[in-house]
Amino acid sequence: MKPVTILRVAAAIALLQFIGHATLFLTYVPKHGAEEIAVVQAMRDHIFNFSGMQRSYWDMYFGYGLMAAINCLFEAVLFWQLAAIAKTSARLVQPVVALFLVANLVYAALVWIYFFPLPGYFDLAIGLCLGLALFAGRTKRAVVA
Secondary structure, X not given: OOHHHHHHHHHHHHHHHHHHHHHHHHHOOOOOOHHHHHHHHHHHHOEEEEOOEEEEHHHHHHHHHHHHHHHHHHHHHHHHHHHHHHOOOHHHHHHHXXXXXHHHHHHXXXXXXXXXXXXXXXXXXXXXXXXXXXXHOOOOOOOOO
């Protein structure tokens, strides 16, 4: 398979990850009982001064969740654009692909440690695609005699 196709698959997976993350994050309602509701309410109610701004822990939690979702969208767009560049020069995109391969593996590890496995599976799938794109993009250099 060509790097272009593999990068487009990675872009599609990242887009699915964005849609899933954004949808679940924005529509989630606490359903684990009174204790969970109390924690969420406490996160919203207690406001602190952080670097001169009045913020609650909920503000930071919610903002971080939105940043994570948007990051998935940006990744999808970037992979799609890298695929277009890879059409003419697969080697040119390899350093960026390698960087995002490592990033997605780190994301998967962090998700496994601090959250739950499902989002990490998307990161692993993207990592697999990026690894395949790196391998498929290798070209043999001509030997000068």
